Amino acid sequence: ETGVTQSPTHLIKTRGQQVTLRCSSQSGHNTVSWYQQALGQGPQFIFQYYREEENGRGNFPPRFSGLQFPNYSSELNVNALELDDSALYLCASSLHDGREQFFGPGTRLTVL
Amino acid sequence: QQQVKQSPQSLIVQKGGISIINCAYENTAFDYFPWYQQFPGKGPALLIAIRPDVSEKKEGRFTISFNKSAKQFSLHIMDSQPGDSATYFCAASKHGTNAGKSTFGDGTTLTVKP
Numbered sequence: 001e002t003g004v005t006q007s008p009t010h011l012i013k014t015r016g017q018q019v020t021l022r023c024s025s026q027s028g029h030n031t032v033s034w035y036q037q038a039l040g041q042g043p044q045f046i047f048q049y050y051r052e053e054e055n056g057r058g059n060f061p062p063r064f065s066g067l068q069f070p071n072y073s074s075e076l077n078v079n080a081l082e083l084d085d086s087a088l089y090l091c092a093s094s095l096h097d098g099r100e101q102f103f104g105p106g107t108r109l110t111v112l
Numbered sequence: 113q114q115q116v117k118q119s120p121q122s123l124i125v126q127k128g129g130i131s132i133i134n135c136a137y138e139n140t141a142f143d144y145f146p147w148y149q150q151f152p153g154k155g156p157a158l159l160i161a162i163r164p165d166v167s168e169k170k171e172g173r174f175t176i177s178f179n180k181s182a183k184q185f186s187l188h189i190m191d192s193q194p195g196d197s198a199t200y201f202c203a204a205s206k207h208g209t210n211a212g213k214s215t216f217g218d219g220t221t222l223t224v225k226p
Contacts, residue, residue, distance in 0.1 A: 004155070033212050042118070042201050042216030043156065056213050090155050094212045099144040099205055101212055103155030 002027055004093050004104035012110045013081050021076040021107045023091030031055070031096045032074040034066060037088040037106070049074050050096050078109075086111045115139050116204050118217025125224050131189040133220045135202035138183065142204035146214070147176065147187045150199045159200075160187070192224045 005024045013019050025032050031050045035043035045058035049068035063079040072093070078085055088108050092101040117136045125131045137145075143164055148156035162169045162176040162185065169176045175188040189196055199221050203214040 031212055033214075040219075042203075042218045043214075045213050045215065048213055058213075092155075092212070099146070099207075099212060100158060100161070101214065103148075103157065105153070105155045
């Protein structure tokens with residue numbers, strides 16, 4: 001059984017650019033949630049994907065978008081990057097009706 | 113509006129002591145309360161979780177106490193060890209289709225001194 005994996009590990013972008021982060025869910029898990037963790041803060045829920053559709057969204061603007069693929073892996077896309085988007089982006093997988101989430105190691109995004 | 117408030121922000125405990133971290137929530141629709149442990153450079157890992165139909169849950173050295181009327185829950189780490197030094201997050205989520213959409217506290221950095 002493989003755990004949640006994320007790529008890349010680190011990423012540096014400049015303001016205004018676009019970025020795509022990737023996540024492979026734990027074997028057997030059909031639901032993927034994305035979180036943003038700013039330095040010194042707890043993770044903040046961005047959105048969740050189930051059956052390739054967005055299934056709930058936190059307080060994030062539309063320039064944060066995502067995809068889920070038939071194999072349950074997922075992408076997080078952020079357009080028009082801002083300095084405040086610098087954070088650790090975490091992906092968590094779970095069963096749809098399961099509260100227990102398993103987190104990946106995260107992608108550290110730095111926006112200059 | 114922060115829905116889950118966590119305290120203290122940081123905590124220093126001697127080896128063998130008891131570490132206590134507290135959380136308070138506002139939304140009475142929350143019905144699942146996990147605690148996560150996060151080491152530097154790693155994602156959060158589920159430590160222990162509780163549902164509001166019980167007042168206490170114990171797993172090894174880790175215990176969650178839950179007070180539904182006060183809307184508070186706490187993590188107790190007994191016989192704290194240097195390897196427990198990490199950042200701890202409480203979280204809360206709702207049932208049903210909202211499962212897995214967790215609201216987190218801001219974390220407590222625990223340092224256990226040898």
